[in-house]
Amino acid sequence: MKFFLDTANIEEIKRVASLGLVDGVTTNPTIIAREGRDFEEVIKEICSIVDGPVSAEVIELTTEEMVKEARVLAGWAPNVVVKIPMTEAGLEAVNILSKEGIKTNVTLIFTVAQGLMAAKAGATYVSPFVGRLDDIGTDGLQLIRSLKVVLSNYNFKTEIITASVRSLEHVEEAAVVGADIVTIPGNLFPKLWGHPLTDKGIERFLEDWKKVPIKG
Numbered sequence: 001m002k003f004f005l006d007t008a009n010i011e012e013i014k015r016v017a018s019l020g021l022v023d024g025v026t027t028n029p030t031i032i033a034r035e036g037r038d039f040e041e042v043i044k045e046i047c048s049i050v051d052g053p054v055s056a057e058v059i060e061l062t063t064e065e066m067v068k069e070a071r072v073l074a075g076w077a078p079n080v081v082v083k084i085p086m087t088e089a090g091l092e093a094v095n096i097l098s099k100e101g102i103k104t105n106v107t108l109i110f111t112v113a114q115g116l117m118a119a120k121a122g123a124t125y126v127s128p129f130v131g132r133l134d135d136i137g138t139d140g141l142q143l144i145r146s147l148k149v150v151l152s153n154y155n156f157k158t159e160i161i162t163a164s165v166r167s168l169e170h171v172e173e174a175a176v177v178g179a180d181i182v183t184i185p186g187n188l189f190p191k192l193w194g195h196p197l198t199d200k201g202i203e204r205f206l207e208d209w210k211k212v213p214i215k216g
């Protein structure tokens with residue numbers, strides 16, 4: 001399973017990248033706005049730290065404008081993946097861009113049908129939003145399970161990025177069902193390697209170590 005970081009915060013990216021755990025990065029307009037920095041500058045900086053795919057989202061809504069914007073974003077670095085919203089215009093843009101060899105990540109996927117449409121249009125990645133589905137009382141992880149089955153049934157190369165991840169359970173369950181990728185917010189990532197019993201265990205071992213007689 002590949003881990004992406006769902007952040008544009010350079011410190012968070014450097015911290016997790018130093019552990020060898022970052023396969024890519026996803027951003028969206030909200031994540032970029034949080035940093036209070038120039039969009040192009042921050043995407044280029046992330047691309048200089050991370051070798052894997054870095055998603056940068058278009059803000060235009062017509063096919064023509066999305067394609068134009070996507071070509072600019074894709075020119076910023078070889079590993080930029082253009083995030084396109086799941087709309088009819090977006091699907092047309094994905095179709096055009098995939099023929100030009102520009103990688104796309106279709107975002108705001110909430111149904112199996114949307115995921116299937118995006119894959120068929122030529123999306124490199126699809127991003128189903130589990131947390132936002134949970135927020136409205138639906139089982140977000142069920143979408144990952146079903147979409148995985150559907151894309152496998154027809155041998156699509158499109159990879160599933162489990163997005164809108166809020167908990168350790170989301171990450172673990174996405175791995176259980178075989179999602180290709182999970183994109184994890186910077187503040188959630190440390191919870192993946194930590195556990196209170198691990199901390200307690202270390203404490204106890206160090207206390208007990210003090211009782212070990214030292215020769216000389």
Ligand code: E4P
Pocket residue numbers: 006026027028107127129131132163164165183
């Ligand atoms: C990533 O690709 C998505 O934009 C992100 O995971 C959305 O997360 P949110 O629902 O917590 O805003």
